[in-house]
Amino acid sequence: MNLADRTCEPCHGGVPPLPPARIAELAGEVPDWTVEAGHHLRRELRFADFQAALACVNAIGAEAERQAHHPDFELGWGRVVVTLWTHAIDGLAEADFILAAKIDRLPAVRAAG
DSSP, X not given: OOGXXXXXXXOOSSSOXXXXXXXXXXXXXXXXXXXXXXXXEEEEEEOSSHXXXXXXXXXXXXXXXXXXXXXXXXXXXXXXXXXXXXXXXXXOOHHHHHHXXXXXXXXXXXXXX
């Protein structure tokens, strides 16, 4: 099943972060994201102005709420950086890749330059 069609399963800790081989496999399904230090996913988006960047943050935030899995944001004029990892395990879980895939298909993200 496509990652974007799955639902994030909440992680309450007690499980290890994904191993490097699984991270590499899942990263291939979200090629616009960068795996940083084997610990988190990062994607930078560019927009024509602040309003478009803010609208994107709001769209991602709404999807994050639906999935009960919340990214960190950096917001600036024409720029959004989204960072994902599972805080309960201090590393990457499948839910991070699922949310990344869901974010990628949002119209506000697809409009990014």
